[in-house]
Amino acid sequence: MAVQIETLAEEMYAMVAECQGKKNLKATDLTKAxxxxxxxxxxxxxxxxxxxxxxxxxxxxxxxxxxGSFITLPHKEGAAPD
Amino acid sequence: MADQKxxxxxxxxxxxxxxxxxxxEIKAAxxxxxxxxxxxxxxxxxxxxxxxxWKHGGIVGVMGYGGGVIGRYxxxxxKFPNVSHFHTLRVNHPSGWFYTSDVLRKLCDIWEAHGxxxxxxxxxxxxxxxxxxKTDELEPTFNDLTKLGFDLGGSGSVMRTPSACVGxxxxxxxxxxxxxxxxxxxxxxxxxxxxxAFPYKFKFxxxxxxxxxxxxxxRADLSIIGTWKDDIQQDDxxxxxxxxxxxDIQKDVCDRCPTKCMDWDGKKLSIxxxxxxxxxxxxxxxxxxxxxxxEKGATLLIGAKAPILQGALLSSVLIPFVPxxxxxxxxxxxxxxxxxxWGEYGNNRERVGELIxxxxxxxxxxxxxLDPVPEMISAPRDxxxxxxxxxxxxxxxxxxxxxxxxxxxxxxx
Numbered sequence: 001m002a003v004q005i006e007t008l009a010e011e012m013y014a015m016v017a018e019c020q021g022k023k024n025l026k027a028t029d030l031t032k033a034x035x036x037x038x039x040x041x042x043x044x045x046x047x048x049x050x051x052x053x054x055x056x057x058x059x060x061x062x063x064x065x066x067x068g069s070f071i072t073l074p075h076k077e078g079a080a081p082d
Numbered sequence: 083m084a085d086q087k088x089x090x091x092x093x094x095x096x097x098x099x100x101x102x103x104x105x106x107e108i109k110a111a112x113x114x115x116x117x118x119x120x121x122x123x124x125x126x127x128x129x130x131x132x133x134x135x136w137k138h139g140g141i142v143g144v145m146g147y148g149g150g151v152i153g154r155y156x157x158x159x160x161k162f163p164n165v166s167h168f169h170t171l172r173v174n175h176p177s178g179w180f181y182t183s184d185v186l187r188k189l190c191d192i193w194e195a196h197g198x199x200x201x202x203x204x205x206x207x208x209x210x211x212x213x214x215x216k217t218d219e220l221e222p223t224f225n226d227l228t229k230l231g232f233d234l235g236g237s238g239s240v241m242r243t244p245s246a247c248v249g250x251x252x253x254x255x256x257x258x259x260x261x262x263x264x265x266x267x268x269x270x271x272x273x274x275x276x277x278x279a280f281p282y283k284f285k286f287x288x289x290x291x292x293x294x295x296x297x298x299x300x301r302a303d304l305s306i307i308g309t310w311k312d313d314i315q316q317d318d319x320x321x322x323x324x325x326x327x328x329x330d331i332q333k334d335v336c337d338r339c340p341t342k343c344m345d346w347d348g349k350k351l352s353i354x355x356x357x358x359x360x361x362x363x364x365x366x367x368x369x370x371x372x373x374x375x376x377e378k379g380a381t382l383l384i385g386a387k388a389p390i391l392q393g394a395l396l397s398s399v400l401i402p403f404v405p406x407x408x409x410x411x412x413x414x415x416x417x418x419x420x421x422x423x424w425g426e427y428g429n430n431r432e433r434v435g436e437l438i439x440x441x442x443x444x445x446x447x448x449x450x451x452l453d454p455v456p457e458m459i460s461a462p463r464d465x466x467x468x469x470x471x472x473x474x475x476x477x478x479x480x481x482x483x484x485x486x487x488x489x490x491x492x493x494x495x
Contacts, residue, residue, distance in 0.1 A: 026239070026278075027277070027278060027279040028279065028280075031279075031425075032426075045422075049273070049277075049279065052277070052279075053273075056146055056148070056277070057146050059145070062143070063141070063143060063147075063148030063149075063238070063278055064139070064140060064141040065139045065140065065141075065152075065153065065237070066139050066140075067139070067431060068238065068239045068278075068281070068282060068430055068431050069148055069239035069278030072141065074141070075141070077140045077141055077142060077153070077155075077217075080140070080155055080167070081156070081159040081166045081167075
């Protein structure tokens, strides 16, 4: 049975939280990790896309830009003046 | 300027001469907006110190979108508090850049209410650029823009805002409806436009004919350039009229044809259409006498980019001819294969053209399931990445085969 989108979103969130401040993760990193974990038959690229969308639309994760675009947890903008 | 908040002797130099001056425009805006006033001050400081005082990037944006806002903060906010935040919005332009004056006024009203008043019509990708606002104003600006029927464009690792020449709206050379295709691509790939999922940026540009007014061959990861398959349409009477009016057809048309496929005997122009490379020169010189053929469509090319991390690339032919009415369907299929492969194997910040350079065109074609065709090369036997084996060439001689095998061995090494 295919992995639920909500489950993928949770697992992706855990990855992003674990890497916060250590490594910037791209959408493709999360997708590849999920497919490697669950197998392409249980978890498609489209499923991962929906899971990422859920994370972003809920505000639990945000996109960031540092040369390329990454997915990160919301945080106070380092560059923003106090 | 006596009432200027900051003296700007270096910037003032850029107002001299007969050219349009961005300094002059910022000064005009500064009369109404403190933001523009502080922008002048910070820019003068950058010119003095020869360094940028902008911090770029971060997480700033509108809810749900990963593109369309370019975060920018001053690193000297204590000196120039009104530009402590100075974010840019990219707004998706209408296909072909057609506006009504009413819409332009409303756009300006929105920006006057939420931003610095400063705009750039248009950025190099084609978007409307709204320069300079604060984080708190991003969502209200976005809401007002959507009410007016606009959406944000692309930034970051997304499919960037597609752009198109004016096409059949104003140009008789357009070989397909560029504006319709641009609009279709924009709607089809909304997710890819707003939610970064690629290794780096990806640009579509639609040019209606080989004149390539949107420079897609130099700027687009996927260029769609209008062309025709049959013969150039020729009106002999009109050719004679050009000659009678003083046009030197031999010198100005035939001699400048890159493949010398035209002959002029003083009365009749003959075109060897098999040798024509669709450069458009003759058609541009004699627009009343020559026209693109009737069987119209587009050539799809891949891999162009302007220099950022690596040098500039021009695009390479991927599919020599797609009939106009099959363009969208062909693109859908082709693009999904390209994005799949690029997403899988592209390095961070690697454009698709750079990926092709790294792995070789042959491997790329194999990966996306396209066969090499002669139109992909610029000249016969002058291409380093396609080699034919003996069994591929039915009439090849043993000597040819030997030469080809040597070439393959060299390539492998």
